[in-house]
Amino acid sequence: MDQILNVLVIGLLLGGIYGLVSIGLNLIFGVIRIINFAQGELVMFGMYGCYWAHVQMGLSPYVSVFIVAPLVGLLGVVIQRVVLQPLQSEPSMQIFATFGLLMMFQNIMLALTGGEAFSVGGSLGTEVISLGDTKVSMVRLITLLATTLITVGLHFFLKRTMLGKAIRAVTQDKRAARVMGIAVERIFLLTFGIGAALAGLAGALLTPIYSITPGIGGNFIMAAFAVVVLGGLGSVWGAYLGGLIVGVVEAFAGFYIDPVLKSAVWFLIFLVVLVVRPAGLLGQVGAEEVGFREQH
Amino acid sequence: MSNIDTNNSPVIESGQSAWIKYFGGMALASLPLALFVDDPNWLNIIAFTYLMGGLASSWNIIGGFGGQHSLGHGVFFGIGAYMTAGLFVNYGWTPWLSMLIAAVTAAAVSALISWPTFRLRGPFFAIATLAFNEVAFVMANHFDSVTGGPRGIMIPFKAGVENMIFKERWQYALLMFGFVAIVVAFSVWLRRSRLGYYLLAVREDEDSARASGIHVLSVKLQGMAISAAFTAIGGALFAMYLRFIDPPTIFNLQDIGVKFFLLSLIGGVGTVAGPLLGAALIVPFENILRVEFADALPGFNLAVLGFLMVLAALFMKRGVVGAIQDLIQRRRNKREPS
Numbered sequence: 001m002d003q004i005l006n007v008l009v010i011g012l013l014l015g016g017i018y019g020l021v022s023i024g025l026n027l028i029f030g031v032i033r034i035i036n037f038a039q040g041e042l043v044m045f046g047m048y049g050c051y052w053a054h055v056q057m058g059l060s061p062y063v064s065v066f067i068v069a070p071l072v073g074l075l076g077v078v079i080q081r082v083v084l085q086p087l088q089s090e091p092s093m094q095i096f097a098t099f100g101l102l103m104m105f106q107n108i109m110l111a112l113t114g115g116e117a118f119s120v121g122g123s124l125g126t127e128v129i130s131l132g133d134t135k136v137s138m139v140r141l142i143t144l145l146a147t148t149l150i151t152v153g154l155h156f157f158l159k160r161t162m163l164g165k166a167i168r169a170v171t172q173d174k175r176a177a178r179v180m181g182i183a184v185e186r187i188f189l190l191t192f193g194i195g196a197a198l199a200g201l202a203g204a205l206l207t208p209i210y211s212i213t214p215g216i217g218g219n220f221i222m223a224a225f226a227v228v229v230l231g232g233l234g235s236v237w238g239a240y241l242g243g244l245i246v247g248v249v250e251a252f253a254g255f256y257i258d259p260v261l262k263s264a265v266w267f268l269i270f271l272v273v274l275v276v277r278p279a280g281l282l283g284q285v286g287a288e289e290v291g292f293r294e295q296h
Numbered sequence: 297m298s299n300i301d302t303n304n305s306p307v308i309e310s311g312q313s314a315w316i317k318y319f320g321g322m323a324l325a326s327l328p329l330a331l332f333v334d335d336p337n338w339l340n341i342i343a344f345t346y347l348m349g350g351l352a353s354s355w356n357i358i359g360g361f362g363g364q365h366s367l368g369h370g371v372f373f374g375i376g377a378y379m380t381a382g383l384f385v386n387y388g389w390t391p392w393l394s395m396l397i398a399a400v401t402a403a404a405v406s407a408l409i410s411w412p413t414f415r416l417r418g419p420f421f422a423i424a425t426l427a428f429n430e431v432a433f434v435m436a437n438h439f440d441s442v443t444g445g446p447r448g449i450m451i452p453f454k455a456g457v458e459n460m461i462f463k464e465r466w467q468y469a470l471l472m473f474g475f476v477a478i479v480v481a482f483s484v485w486l487r488r489s490r491l492g493y494y495l496l497a498v499r500e501d502e503d504s505a506r507a508s509g510i511h512v513l514s515v516k517l518q519g520m521a522i523s524a525a526f527t528a529i530g531g532a533l534f535a536m537y538l539r540f541i542d543p544p545t546i547f548n549l550q551d552i553g554v555k556f557f558l559l560s561l562i563g564g565v566g567t568v569a570g571p572l573l574g575a576a577l578i579v580p581f582e583n584i585l586r587v588e589f590a591d592a593l594p595g596f597n598l599a600v601l602g603f604l605m606v607l608a609a610l611f612m613k614r615g616v617v618g619a620i621q622d623l624i625q626r627r628r629n630k631r632e633p634s
Contacts, residue, residue, distance in 0.1 A: 094609075
């Protein structure tokens with residue numbers, strides 16, 4: 001029983017990480033209907049940013065996040081404006097272009113660093129606190145809490161603020177939103193910016209947990225796709241729930257079946273969901289079809 | 297998505313003209329092999345160019361003609377590589393036979409995984425095929441009694457035509473040339489066959505194709521099966537040429553899975569010549585970059601490729617072939633103002 005509980009806690013904490021890296025992807029996916037293959041690389045930029053801030057200025061990732069996340073967000077705005085906006089109604093080209101960005105970012109970082117892995121030292125990464133019989137890694141707990149807070153925050157932003165309402169209007173019907181006087185392109189820029197900033201934020205919070213390599217984005221991006229599809233396209237709480245499910249499934253599969261096969265298990269679940277209910281658990285049925293029909 | 301012919305030339309090219317172009321193109325493509333027959337470094341690049349040209353042309357059958365931009369062709373490539381290498385190392389089967397078995401297997405597997413994924417459109421199809429590539433990677437690592445797991449499979453050097461292992465580089469280059477010649481010949485034929493037109497109809501508008509009585513799913517499955525079979529043969533050739541395979545090499549997205557898409561798109565997706573042109577331009581260029589910058593800037597070649605992908609998506613959606621067609625069109629319009 002203790003063992004099961006232990007694995008469950010490990011899974012939930014891992015789920016917090018997956019949820020965190022998926023929130024931004026999900027927002028972009030849900031609103032702009034673009035799969036951003038380079039999202040994992042934006043997370044990587046966040047991590048390197050915090051690493052350099054730590055080495056150069058001795059800043060903790062929890063401080064430098066306030067500089068790094070907006071910078072990554074700015075990069076996102078540039079990507080949306082320069083690369084993706086011209087490819088608005090061409091899903092295949094968007095996939096191709098964002099995959100090109102993935103290769104570019106990842107390999108530029110590889111060329112710059114020579115492939116050396118970095119990590120932010122200090123005691124933070126190893127601190128644990130005890131909850132009953134289970135020991136919990138401090139930084140992972142902070143990550144799960146942060147994911148929860150961000151999800152709640154995003155929920156209220158989208159439901160209560162004018163800007164959030166505009167974003168939701170664009171998601172539901174681009175043409176009607178435009179008729180209502182919403183500058184759709186500007187909402188897209190803003191959304192991609194927020195999504196990218198969330199990726200940068202995720203990177204910052206994960207800096208104490210992972211050692212940083214140019215290819216680290218690859219560890220997250222497939223998981224993030226699984227989370228987004230599982231939880232439901234564009235649903236804020238879907239990403240949270242999907243993250244926790246993927247994390248728990250991975251932890252149990254890794255513990256009871258084989259650590260090598262753990263990702264195959266949730267991939268199969270992911271494929272089944274994709275085929276049986278492509279809208280995901282909390283997504284609107286039909287969103288995956290209607291959303292990609294051409295809207296002008 | 298694709299161009300609409302606005303010039304006055306007949307929409308359907310005559311069979312004779314297509315085959316003349318084919319033999320002309322192949323003669324041109326064989327020139328480098330004849331010129332560099334004594335230079336092992338260039339022969340290596342040339343062999344890879346032929347192989348990648350053949351693989352991109354295989355991908356193009358479903359990706360270009362059928363418009364189904366699969367990112368999961370690494371699975372079929374892996375089936376070809378692993379089956380051929382495994383049967384050769386463990387049972388001494390000749391690769392000439394096992395690559396055909398692998399081709400049939402890949403076609404069957406493609407039907408199995410495409411049947412559920414073909415109902416997905418656009419990005420969802422791309423993610424699903426990508427996921428299959430990842431599953432294959434994990435499986436190849438896990439079932440190490442068959443695949444050697446992370447250690448991979450080493451193929452011993454036993455020269456002989458029956459083993460598909462040669463002493464001279466030019467022999468390999470000739471083998472790869474044979475592969476690309478066959479795949480492109482098939483593409484020329486397919487492009488003008490009933491199935492070819494069905495695939496094009498499905499690419500242009502799935503709903504209209506269905507309304508005109510085309511069984512869309514069946515057409516897609518056939519296209520995918522042919523494409524998968526050729527890709528598996530390419531994988532087999534790759535394994536026998538490198539004589540070492542492991543999961544990170546075979547299921548690599550940037551070097552294998554997405555590369556087929558990349559080469560086709562840069563050359564001109566959905567055209568017969570496009571994938572070949574893409575390979576001829578990109579593969580030597582990338583190899584030179586890889587060698588030149590291996591120490592100073594590792595990964596520089598892939599960063600440049602990534603940049604080219606973004607540029608191609610933005611400014612050259614129809615690839616080199618499309619750009620040439622536009623140029624000819626503009627010339628013609630200038631000459632006979634309408």
